[in-house]
Amino acid sequence: MRFDIISTFPEFFAALDLSLVGKAQKAGVVDIRVHNLRDWAEGKHLAVDDTPTGGGAGMVMRPDVWGRALDTVLEEGAVLAIPTPSGKPLTQRDLEALVQVPQIVVACGRYEGIDARVAEHYGAEGIRVFEYSLGDYVLNGGEVAAVALVEGVSRLVDGMVGNPESLVEESHSVEGLLEYPVYTQPREWRGIETPAVLFSGDHARIRRWRRDRALARTADRRPDMINALVEGGKILERADVEVLTSRGVDVRTGRWDYSFSVAEESDLSEVAALAARTFPLACPPTATETEIREHIDTHLTENAFRELTRGGASITTVRSGPELVVVAYALCEPNAPDDIASLSPGACYVSKIYTDPEFHGSGVSGALMEFALADAVSRWGSTAVLLGTNQSNRRAIRFYRRHGFKKCGRRTFEVGKRIHRDFVYVRDLTVDPPR
Numbered sequence: 001m002r003f004d005i006i007s008t009f010p011e012f013f014a015a016l017d018l019s020l021v022g023k024a025q026k027a028g029v030v031d032i033r034v035h036n037l038r039d040w041a042e043g044k045h046l047a048v049d050d051t052p053t054g055g056g057a058g059m060v061m062r063p064d065v066w067g068r069a070l071d072t073v074l075e076e077g078a079v080l081a082i083p084t085p086s087g088k089p090l091t092q093r094d095l096e097a098l099v100q101v102p103q104i105v106v107a108c109g110r111y112e113g114i115d116a117r118v119a120e121h122y123g124a125e126g127i128r129v130f131e132y133s134l135g136d137y138v139l140n141g142g143e144v145a146a147v148a149l150v151e152g153v154s155r156l157v158d159g160m161v162g163n164p165e166s167l168v169e170e171s172h173s174v175e176g177l178l179e180y181p182v183y184t185q186p187r188e189w190r191g192i193e194t195p196a197v198l199f200s201g202d203h204a205r206i207r208r209w210r211r212d213r214a215l216a217r218t219a220d221r222r223p224d225m226i227n228a229l230v231e232g233g234k235i236l237e238r239a240d241v242e243v244l245t246s247r248g249v250d251v252r253t254g255r256w257d258y259s260f261s262v263a264e265e266s267d268l269s270e271v272a273a274l275a276a277r278t279f280p281l282a283c284p285p286t287a288t289e290t291e292i293r294e295h296i297d298t299h300l301t302e303n304a305f306r307e308l309t310r311g312g313a314s315i316t317t318v319r320s321g322p323e324l325v326v327v328a329y330a331l332c333e334p335n336a337p338d339d340i341a342s343l344s345p346g347a348c349y350v351s352k353i354y355t356d357p358e359f360h361g362s363g364v365s366g367a368l369m370e371f372a373l374a375d376a377v378s379r380w381g382s383t384a385v386l387l388g389t390n391q392s393n394r395r396a397i398r399f400y401r402r403h404g405f406k407k408c409g410r411r412t413f414e415v416g417k418r419i420h421r422d423f424v425y426v427r428d429l430t431v432d433p434p435r
C-alpha cells in the first residue's frame with residue numbers, strides 16, 4: 001500500500017514513523033512518502049497561495065502549483081484524497097474501500113483550501129477524487145486529517161494489526177454499534193469495581209452484557225447509528241429491543257418515544273386508569289366480572305396508590321407518544337408481604353407490573369422491570385426481590401424467567417371469595433440479569 005502526502009509542512013508527518021505505522025513502514029507493509037508542496041512552487045517568493053477571487057477572507061491555494069505536484073506524484077489507479085471541512089465525513093466504510101487501492105495521494109490544503117478546479121480537473125481525468133472531513137469543526141489545515149486517513153487505512157492492510165479479532169469487534173465494525181466499555185487490572189480502582197460479570201467465565205453472559213452496554217452507549221451517544229440499525233432491520237434479539245426501549249427507542253416505529261420515571265403524586269390518576277384497564281387481562285379465566293370490578297374499586301384507585309406511596313412504595317412508569325400517555329407501570333415495595341417474606345429475608349417486592357396490551361412484545365415491560373429494580377436498589381439498597389404470579393399465566397412466567405427470576409415457593413391470593421394460586425419468584429439483585 002502506497003501513500004503520498006503533499007503538504008507545506010512535511011515535518012508534521014514524523015508522527016507516522018512511530019508506533020504500529022512506523023513498524024509497518026520498516027517492515028515494508030506500507031510505503032509512505034511525504035512531499036513538500038513548495039518544491040513545485042515558482043517565482044521569487046515560492047508562493048503557493050493567493051487572494052480569493054470574488055473577495056472574502058483568507059488565502060486560497062493555487063491550482064497551478066498543485067497541478068505540477070499532482071502530475072508528478074499520481075500513478076495509475078490512485079485515489080486523490082483531499083481533506084476539507086466541506087468534505088464527506090470520513091467513515092470506517094470509506095477506509096475499508098480505500099485499503100483496496102494501490103496508491104492514495106493526500107493533498108493537504110492550508111488557509112481557505114485548494115482552488116476548486118484541482119478536484120474538478122483530476123475528476124474529469126478519471127482519477128477518483130475523495131474530498132473528506134474529519135468532523136464538523138475547522139482545523140488549520142489538512143495535515144491532521146491526512147494522518148488520520150493514513151493511520152486508519154494502514155491498520156487495515158494485511159499484516160498490520162497483530163490480532164485480526166480486534167478489527168472485527170471494534171467500534172464502527174460491520175455491527176454498526178460503538179464498542180462496549182473495556183476493563184483490565186486492577187479489579188478495583190479508586191473505589192470503582194470492574195463489572196462482576198466479566199469474571200464469571202460465562203461467555204454467553206459476557207457477550208450479552210457487552211452487547212447491552214454497546215447498544216446503550218450507542219443510543220446515548222450516536223442516535224443516528226441506532227436509527228440506521230432499526231431502519232436496516234438489524235435489531236434482532238429480544239434483549240436488544242429491551243435495551244433500546246430503556247433508552248427511549250420504539251424499535252417498531254423507529255421513533256424515540258419512551259420516557260421512564262418515578263411517578264409523582266400528579267401521575268397517580270393516570271396510573272390508576274392504566275391499572276384498571278390492564279388488571280382484568282392478567283386475571284385467570286375463573287375470575288368473575290364482579291370480583292374483578294370489586295378488586296379494581298378497592299385496590300386500584302388513585303387513593304389506594306397514594307396510600308401505598310405514602311407507606312413507602314415506589315411506582316415507576318413508562319410514558320409514550322406525543323401525548324406522553326402512561327403505557328406501563330410497576331409498583332415496588334421495600335418489603336415483601338408476611339406470607340412470603342421468609343422465602344428471601346430482606347428482599348424488596350414487585351407488587352405489580354402492568355403494560356398496556358398494545359405494548360406487549362415491544363420491550364417496554366422488560367425495560368420497565370429493569371428500571372424499577374434499579375430504582376429499588378438505589379432507594380432501599382435491596383439485594384434481592386420477590387414477586388408472585390398466577391400459576392396459569394405462562395406469558396408472565398416466561399418473562400420473569402428471562403429476567404433472572406427463579407421459582408422459590410407458592411402462595412394463595414384472593415380475588416373476591418376465590419382463591420388463586422401463585423408461584424413465588426426471587427431474583428438476586430447483586431448480579432446482572434442472565435439474559
Ligand code: ADE
Pocket residue numbers: 083084085132133134135136137138139140141142145
Ligand atoms: N481541514 C480543516 N478542517 C478539516 C476537517 N474538519 N476535516 C478535514 N480537513 C480539514
